[in-house]
Amino acid sequence: MKRIPPDPNVSNETLVEQLKSYAADAPRHHWSRHWMGIAADRIAKLKELAVHRSP
Secondary structure, three states: OOOOOOOOOOOHHHHHHHHHHHHHHOOOOHHHHHHHHHHHHHHHHHHHHHHHHOO
């Protein structure tokens, strides 16, 4: 899978919502949806930490 560089014009919330919608649209396969949900939660936490870290 090719990495897509982060788009500075897209808000963190939008990214998380996109991830969650991808998870919802994924074929009804429990594990893919499960891992997408975990990824979305992790990204949300990382972004939160990044916000706290920035001056």
